[in-house]
Amino acid sequence: MRKGSGKKILVEPDVLLTEAARLQGLDGQKMSKSYGNTIALREPPESVEKKVRTMPTDPARVKRSDPGTPERCPVWSLHQVYSDEARKDWVRQGCTSAGIGCLECKQPIVDAIQTELAPMRERAQTYLDDPTLVRNIVADGCDRARRLATETMRDVREALGLSYT
Ligand code: SF4
Incomplete structure (x- = not known):
């Protein structure tokens, strides 16, 4: 915090976690692309x-x-991650009594992932069709980052009483 200004500089980042902060891979191991146990954001539906x-x-x-x-x-x-309490009860009851089969149990997960990924695939397609859009976004981001870094460095020098004049 810079004295008198009420402005915080070099704020230490904190984690933002949801309830299911860590999701294991599809095979139950640690999720990793090299284990081949992931689903990509643009994974084809099939x-x-x-x-x-x-x-x-x-x-x-x-x-x-x-x-x-x-x-x-x-x-x-x-x-x-994907099911409400009613569906989780259905799984618990169906699994422990062999009332449902595993494919039946997996189907709502397939549907939920497809619903989640469909708009991402659609949005990504716009950029795949026109890569200059991506290049422009990166260039704008670089400009903004440079401006912010310059401002932050000025605040840091001020807070430390460093002057280059
Ligand atoms: S996939 Fe099969 S074993 Fe796993 S929770 Fe569902 S019913 Fe049970």
Whole structure:
């Protein structure tokens, strides 16, 4: 904080986390592109469907009639993000009683991810069709960053009593 000005400079950043701050990969391991267990923001719809449908589930559910435990299944972590309480109850009840199959359980996740990604794919297409739009945005961003950096450095010098005159 610069004395007398009420202006904060060099503010230490803090994390902004949601309830599901960390999402594991599709295979239940740490999410990483090199593990191939991610869904990209512009993942084609067929690929999203395939990746979710082939996700591993609770190993106890060998046959459709075997009950499972959602907490042992990576699909459950996606329900934490994409499903409301009613759907989570449906999963809990259906999984532990073998009342639902794993593909049935995964379908709402496929639908939710497709709904989430569709507008992103659409927006990205505008920039893929005209890359000069991206170049202009980057150039504007550089200008703004340069201006802000100059202002911040001036504030820092002032706060430290450094003068270059
Ligand atoms: S029913 Fe759902 S939560 Fe249970 S093992 Fe299958 S995919 Fe996982």
